[in-house]
Amino acid sequence: MMGGVQQPLRAMGAAAAVIFGGMLGLSLASSVTVRAIRAAADAKRKTVALPCGVCRGKGFYICKLCKGNSTIQWSPLYDPVAINPCVCPTCDGNRVQKCLNCLGKGYN
Secondary structure, eight states: OOSSOOHHHHHHHHHHHHHHHHHHHHHHHHHHHHHHHHHHHHHHHHHHSOBOTTTTTSSEEEOTTTTTSSEEEEOSSSOTTSOEEEEOTTTTTSSEEEOTTTTTSSBO
């Protein structure tokens, strides 16, 4: 054969492409199906579930570390002379944090 790929090698490449494509397609279809089932179950649960008692159904509450100020007073050493304002590490300056009881969903 001149300048081409031999027949057995071509057949093996085609078989590998079919197998890889099938595995990719199956993976994609299964992930979409699982996500759709999870979304349907979550929507059904949300309609009948009680709201979270900690965040009152909002999914978040005022940050408990900075108390909604977005900064904390921080000192690199135990030295009251040099106290620096620093962005709150819990809420990252957003002033609210996700509810840890319901994980931000708003219901139990």
